Amino acid sequence: MRNVVVVALVFATGAWVHSQTPAPTDRVMRVTAAARALAPGQSDAGALADLRAWDQRVTDMQRAGDLRRLAGISDDMVAGGVDERFEQRHLGVRVFGGSLTRQLNRFGQAESVFGTIYPDVTIDVTPALAPDAAASRLAAAGNGVVLRTSPPELMIIPNDAGGYRLTYSARVFSAADGWVRRVFIDADTGATADSYIDSWTQTAAIGTGSGVIGDTKKIMTGQQGSSFIAADLLRPPDSNTYFGLPRTGILTFDLKGNLNRTLQVLDFLAPAVTDIAADSDNVWTDAAIVDAHTYAGYTYDFYYKRFGRKGLDNANLQMWLFTNPVKATDWPALFGQYGGTFFLNAFYSSGGNVTFGVGLPSTVTMSGKTWYPFSGALDVVAHELTHGVTDYTSDLIYRNESGALNESFSDMMGTAVEFDFQPVGNGIGQADWLEGEDIARPGGIRSLSNPNAYGHPDHYSLRRTTSADNGGVHTNSSIVNHMFYLAIAGGTNRVSGQTVVGVGFENRQQIERAIYRAFTVLMPASATFSAARAATIQAARDLYGTNSNAERALTAAWNAVGVS
Amino acid sequence: MTRRFVALAALALCLPSLAFAQKRKAPVKNVDHGEIYVNGAYQGSSGDVSSTVSFTANLETGSFTSKFRVMPGAAFDAGGRVRVWKRLGVGAAVTSFSANGTTDITGQVPHPFFFRTPRSITGEASIERKETAFHLRAVVSSPPGRRLQFSGFAGPVFFSVSQTLVDKANYSDAYPFDTATFTSATTRRVSKSKTGFGAGADVAYYFMKNLGVGFSASFASGSFDLRAVDDSPVAIKAGGGLAGLGLRIRF
Numbered sequence: 165m166r167n168v169v170v171v172a173l174v175f176a177t178g179a180w181v182h183s184q185t186p187a188p189t190d191r192v193m194r195v196t197a198a199a200r201a202l203a204p205g206q207s208d209a210g211a212l213a214d215l216r217a218w219d220q221r222v223t224d225m226q227r228a229g230d231l232r233r234l235a236g237i238s239d240d241m242v243a244g245g246v247d248e249r250f251e252q253r254h255l256g257v258r259v260f261g262g263s264l265t266r267q268l269n270r271f272g273q274a275e276s277v278f279g280t281i282y283p284d285v286t287i288d289v290t291p292a293l294a295p296d297a298a299a300s301r302l303a304a305a306g307n308g309v310v311l312r313t314s315p316p317e318l319m320i321i322p323n324d325a326g327g328y329r330l331t332y333s334a335r336v337f338s339a340a341d342g343w344v345r346r347v348f349i350d351a352d353t354g355a356t357a358d359s360y361i362d363s364w365t366q367t368a369a370i371g372t373g374s375g376v377i378g379d380t381k382k383i384m385t386g387q388q389g390s391s392f393i394a395a396d397l398l399r400p401p402d403s404n405t406y407f408g409l410p411r412t413g414i415l416t417f418d419l420k421g422n423l424n425r426t427l428q429v430l431d432f433l434a435p436a437v438t439d440i441a442a443d444s445d446n447v448w449t450d451a452a453i454v455d456a457h458t459y460a461g462y463t464y465d466f467y468y469k470r471f472g473r474k475g476l477d478n479a480n481l482q483m484w485l486f487t488n489p490v491k492a493t494d495w496p497a498l499f500g501q502y503g504g505t506f507f508l509n510a511f512y513s514s515g516g517n518v519t520f521g522v523g524l525p526s527t528v529t530m531s532g533k534t535w536y537p538f539s540g541a542l543d544v545v546a547h548e549l550t551h552g553v554t555d556y557t558s559d560l561i562y563r564n565e566s567g568a569l570n571e572s573f574s575d576m577m578g579t580a581v582e583f584d585f586q587p588v589g590n591g592i593g594q595a596d597w598l599e600g601e602d603i604a605r606p607g608g609i610r611s612l613s614n615p616n617a618y619g620h621p622d623h624y625s626l627r628r629t630t631s632a633d634n635g636g637v638h639t640n641s642s643i644v645n646h647m648f649y650l651a652i653a654g655g656t657n658r659v660s661g662q663t664v665v666g667v668g669f670e671n672r673q674q675i676e677r678a679i680y681r682a683f684t685v686l687m688p689a690s691a692t693f694s695a696a697r698a699a700t701i702q703a704a705r706d707l708y709g710t711n712s713n714a715e716r717a718l719t720a721a722w723n724a725v726g727v728s
Numbered sequence: 729m730t731r732r733f734v735a736l737a738a739l740a741l742c743l744p745s746l747a748f749a750q751k752r753k754a755p756v757k758n759v760d761h762g763e764i765y766v767n768g769a770y771q772g773s774s775g776d777v778s779s780t781v782s783f784t785a786n787l788e789t790g791s792f793t794s795k796f797r798v799m800p801g802a803a804f805d806a807g808g809r810v811r812v813w814k815r816l817g818v819g820a821a822v823t824s825f826s827a828n829g830t831t832d833i834t835g836q837v838p839h840p841f842f843f844r845t846p847r848s849i850t851g852e853a854s855i856e857r858k859e860t861a862f863h864l865r866a867v868v869s870s871p872p873g874r875r876l877q878f879s880g881f882a883g884p885v886f887f888s889v890s891q892t893l894v895d896k897a898n899y900s901d902a903y904p905f906d907t908a909t910f911t912s913a914t915t916r917r918v919s920k921s922k923t924g925f926g927a928g929a930d931v932a933y934y935f936m937k938n939l940g941v942g943f944s945a946s947f948a949s950g951s952f953d954l955r956a957v958d959d960s961p962v963a964i965k966a967g968g969g970l971a972g973l974g975l976r977i978r979f
Contacts, residue, residue, distance in 0.1 A: 382787060382841055398840055400903055461841065465904055 192322075193283055194690075195264065196698035198276040200710060219274035222250065222266055225281075229253060231264065239685070241471070241677065242706050244270025247685045254285040260321045260333070260348075261561060263688040267706075276702050278695060279688035285320060287328050291351035298332035301354040306336025306347040309431050313515040321348055321358060331357045335514060339427040343505060344513040346562070360563050360634055362514075377540065377593045377602055381458050383448055386410060394418075394441035394448075394457045399464055400474060402482035409437060413464065413475060414483045416441045416457040418450065421491030421522070423498065426506065429486065430519065441487065456485040456520055456539035463546040466581045467553065470673065471680050476516050476552035483549065486519040487539055495524055510538040512551035520545075523603065533604045541602035542585060547578035557684035558691065565692045567637035572644035573683045575599055579612055579648075580676045597649055612649040615642035616658055622646045623659035624693065624726035643725050644696065651675045651714075651721035662724040667717045674714040678704040697722040760872040761979050762817065763879075763932070764808035765942060767972030771803040771825045774949075774968040777857070779893055779956045785838050790846065792835025794894040794913075796855045798968075801827050805944070805972045809867040809879070819865040819881060823948075823970060824858075831855040835897045837908045849899050851910030856917075858890040859966050861948060863926055872978070875934055882927035887950040887966040890919040895957040916957070924950025924967060932976040942976040945969070 197215040200208050225231040231250040239245030245267060252262025264279030293301065298316045303309055310316065314335035320328050331348040338345065346362035349355060386395035394416035401412050409415060418441035419426045429435045441453040448454050460483050467473040474480050489506040490498055499507055508530070509521045523535035538544050551574050554560055560570035578599060586595040592602055601608030615622040620642035627643060628636030650657065652675050654666030667674050682699035691699070700722075704715040722728070780793045807821025831853050836846035865881040896914035901907065928946020935941070948967035956962050 380843070382843060384841070398903065398905070465841070469904055469906075 193281050194692065194695060195277050195279050195281070196695055197278075198698070198702050198705075199274075200705065202698045202701055215274060215277060218277045219266070222264060222274075222277060225252075226250065229256070231281075239267070241681055241685075242267075242269075245275070245706075246272075250279070252281050252285075254287070254320055255289045257289045257318045257320055257330070259285055259328075260319050261690040263559075263690065265558075265686055265688055267686065275706070276686065278686050278691070278699055278702075280690040282322060282328070285328050287320065287330055289318065289320070289330055291318060291330060291332070293332065293349075293351055293354055295332070297354070298349065298351070299334070301349050302332060302334045302336055302347050305349055305356045305359060306334075306338055306345045307340050308336045308338030308345075311335045311337055311344065311514065318351060319348065329357055335362055337430055337513070339431060340501070344511075362562055378451075379593055381454065383454050383458050384414070384461055385443070385446060385448075385457075386412065387446075388442075392443050392446040393437075394443075394453055396457065396461055399461055400480045402475075402480050404482070406434075406482065409435070409440070409482075412482065413480055414457065414460050414485070416453055416460070416485040416487060418442070418453055418487055419489045421488050421494070423490050423494075423502075423506075426486070426489040430489075430513070435484065435486075450488070452487045452520065452522065452537035452539050455537070455541075456487050456518075456545060459539065459542045459545035460485055460518075460549060462542060462585050463549045463581055466546070466577075466584050470580075470584070470676065473553070473684075476549065477556040481516045481552075481556070483552070484515075484517045485539070486517065487537070488522060489519055490522055492522045492525050492537075495528065508535055508538075510544055510548050512548045512555070514555060516552050518545075518548040518552075520548075533606065536603045536605070538600075538603050541600050541604075541608075543575075543578035543582040544600050544603060545578075546581035547574040547599070550574040550577040553577070553684060558687045559689045560683075560687070560691060561689050562634055563637060564635035565640065566690050567634050568640035569644060569683070569687070569691055569693070569696050571637045571641035572648070573679070575610065575612065575641060575645045576648045576676075576679055580672070583672065597653075610638075610642060610645065612642075612645040613653070613655075614658075615646050618642075622725065623657060625659065643727065644693065647718075647721040647725045647727070648675065648679065650724055651717040654717075657724035657726075660724050660726055662720070664720040664724050665717065666721075667713050671713070674704070674708060674712075675717065677707055678714055678718060681707060693727045697727050759978075760811060760869065760877070762808060762810040763869075763877075763976055763978045765806065765930070765932075765944070765974055765976050767805040767942075767944060767974035769803040769805040769823065769970050769972030770800060771823075771967075772800045772969035774798045774965040777831075777855075777891060777962065777964060779962040780960065781894070781896075781956050781958050782960070783896070783958070786840045788838035788843065788846075790835065790837045792833055792849070792894070792897040794831040794833045794853065794855075794897075796829065796831035796857075798827050798857050799829055800968075801825065803970060803972075805970060805974075807863065807865075809865070809869070809881075811869065815869050815871065817867040817869060819863075819867045819883075821863040821865065823861045823863070825860075826856065826858045828854070828856050831892075831894060831913075833894060833897050833910065833913060835899075835910070837899055837901070840905050847901070847906065847908040849897060849908050849910040851897065851913065853894055853913035853915055855892045855894075855915070856890075857892070860888045861924075861926075861950075861967060862886045863948065865926075875940075877932045877934065877940075877978070879930040879932075880928070881930070881946075883925075885924045885926040885948045885950060885967065886921065887924055887948075887952075888919065888921045889952075889964060889966045890917055891954060891962075891964060892916070893918050893954065893956055893962060918954045920952060920954055920964075922950045922952040922966070924948060926967065928970070932978075934976065934978065938978045940976040940978070942974065944972045 197218045201211040234249045248266045250264045252259040316332045319333040330351040348357040384396035385392045395410040395412040396414035399413040417439045520539040560566045582595040597613040598608035599610040650664040652672045656663045681703035686699035708714045777796045803825040809817045809819030811817040835849045839845040865883040867881045870878040899908045926948030930944035932942035950966045953961040
């Protein structure tokens with residue numbers, strides 16, 4: 165892309181000076197503006213002037229219909245504050261990736277603006293294809309079915325070579341490989357314009373596996389006649405009901421290893437009551453079901469108690485957890501087609517739905533690891549459900565840096581949930597800085613403290629610039645993960661040699677809260693690592709004050725991993 | 729019983745005029761066939777009543793303990809003796825005592841989501857203790873002097889105790905269930921009888937031939953178990969120290 169990045173910050177050092185008011189010819193304008201300087205060397209006066217200019221521009225664009233205000237939510241974390249979220253429109257049609265957030269203080273004054281807009285969109289928005297025809301073209305392009313939760317939508321996307329293209333877009337589930345894709349087709353010709361995997365998933369490195377740890381825990385169920393179902397009736401329920409299913413906050417389904425039924429359910433032909441996991445005596449023996457159900461509850465509790473958040477959409481959206489999509493013993497026949505989805509993976513696929521892979525038989529090792537059902541790790545379950553939080557907040561685009569941020573937010577919160585519910589230690593069932601260590605044994609699949617040990621980058625200079633894995637979303641996330649670790653625990657980055665004084669493990673909530681605020685309130689869908697740096701620093705200031713320990717730790721941690 | 733003693737006391741009030749009339753005539757030798765008395769008394773504490781009740785909630789065992797201290801208080805004490813041989817006699821008495829108060833309740837309520845993560849509750853409930861004791865006594869009395877007469881006594885005591893016990897500590901909780909709040913207690917009155925032992929002494933000052941005032945001090949005790957709602961034993965001590973002051977009528 166012919167990106168001309170305009171950052172609404174003025175660096176007093178003069179190393180590079182950015183216009184306070186974006187020029188109309190800019191292809192992309194990335195905004196990180198706040199009432200006080202966000203970067204070393206930036207003057208507060210310059211930052212404030214920059215912010216005021218952007219504040220006015222947001223207001224003007226909203227009046228002109230170029231920005232649509234999606235939400236104005238009272239800020240739970242800053243008294244009297246209001247968080248606004250906008251998406252860019254051109255003649256009423258959404259511009260993909262064009263979004264802004266604006267944070268207002270108790271006096272209605274802008275405190276910060278973050279986001280990305282495309283200022284030069286001029287194309288006509290009358291499609292030649294009718295919506296019905298577009299739906300079938302989208303389904304064909306994605307080799308599947310268009311999700312009911314994501315009907316075809318007219319959308320303007322920026323071309324890599326410049327200019328813009330009017331498209332239809334939808335999320336499409338493919339039974340051929342189990343993936344959900346975001347698909348774009350040309351709104352005139354129906355040709356595929358773009359496509360990427362949009363199952364927000366935690367991809368496991370093929371090799372180690374682990375499973376359920378054999379602990380005994382309480383599971384919240386519902387009695388139905390003489391049987392019990394995995395419907396959590398004690399946590400706050402969704403106000404809606406779906407397909408005649410119980411009105412609860414958490415529902416766990418048992419697909420019983422029946423691939424055909426799995427594909428039907430994930431095609432959103434509607435899961436039935438009979439798909440809900442059930443047990444005759446309320447003494448549950450299927451470990452994958454027990455852990456999916458209970459760990460989802462723990463994750464709900466964490467978000468509620470730590471941040472005051474009510475579920476994925478902050479309105480107690482019902483969580484659907486799909487377990488046993490295949491039989492682990494069927495792996496010789498099915499692994500080639502579904503290894504990355506129904507065996508060695510867990511994935512979030514919009515609407516509060518998570519599917520957990522079954523792992524592999526205990527006699528099979530892959531990549532030196534034994535793989536257990538993916539719901540057996542608390543950090544994995546929390547990771548996937550955090551994708552749901554992202555889905556209903558920043559909606560970080562699942563590729564390149566925004567995709568890596570999407571993954572990293574899930575890793576960070578997954579780790580935070582684990583520390584909140586499990587004893588700290590290095591063993592199975594204990595909280596540590598590894599991701600997935602309970603289901604991929606030994607060692608898990610990622611490390612926040614030492615990403616390099618897993619072959620993942622721990623410094624921005626080592627980021628992967630590949631088209632694989634949606635632009636390295638599962639590898640480049642480790643840079644941000646490591647920043648999170650350093651900001652809490654402190655330490656020295658292996659590459660930069662910079663030492664960070666963290667806030668300390670006992671104060672980890674400060675960093676968790678700043679991260680949560682940045683990722684759910686301040687950051688736009690198209691955020692870059694640099695925007696994430698600015699947003700997290702601003703969030704720390706919002707919550708703990710300028711020059712607080714949290715702000716200093718985050719700033720030093722971002723510096724240490726090379727993100728400026 | 730109380731009415732009988734009131735009648736006797738009224739009779740006693742008539743006696744001074746008779747005694748006064750006799751005083752001027754000739755000295756009269758005091759006789760001691762027996763004595764009846766009525767005391768206003770003060771009973772000391774018989775100790776604590778502590779009960780711990782276990783219950784099942786959220787797949788685990790919870791419990792609560794209620795602790796009630798039987799505070800000292802007013803009592804009624806009345807009785808009499810009859811001389812049967814030389815200075816020895818037999819007697820009977822009845823005492824009545826009640827104590828009202830509050831019991832402190834502390835409990836542990838299992839968490840619905842997690843094992844071994846109980847929530848604490850604290851509260852209070854109204855409690856009542858009633859004791860009625862019937863005493864049989866062997867009595868040794870001093871010879872009837874002009875004014876003072878001493879007695880000592882001992883014997884079995886038949887206690888009847890009524891005690892309020894807490895059957896259930898009611899509580900409320902709501903998501904995220906990390907705390908529970910005591911709301912009320914479900915109580916039940918339990919009664920039981922038991923034999924104990926008592927002993928004491930009495931000194932009477934007769935300002936008239938047959939009428940005087942006296943002070944007595946005694947101790948009676950009985951120990952036994954009540955049963956809590958979960959059938960666990962609740963140790964009870966009845967009686968205690970008793971000091972009384974009242975009228976004496978000698979015959």
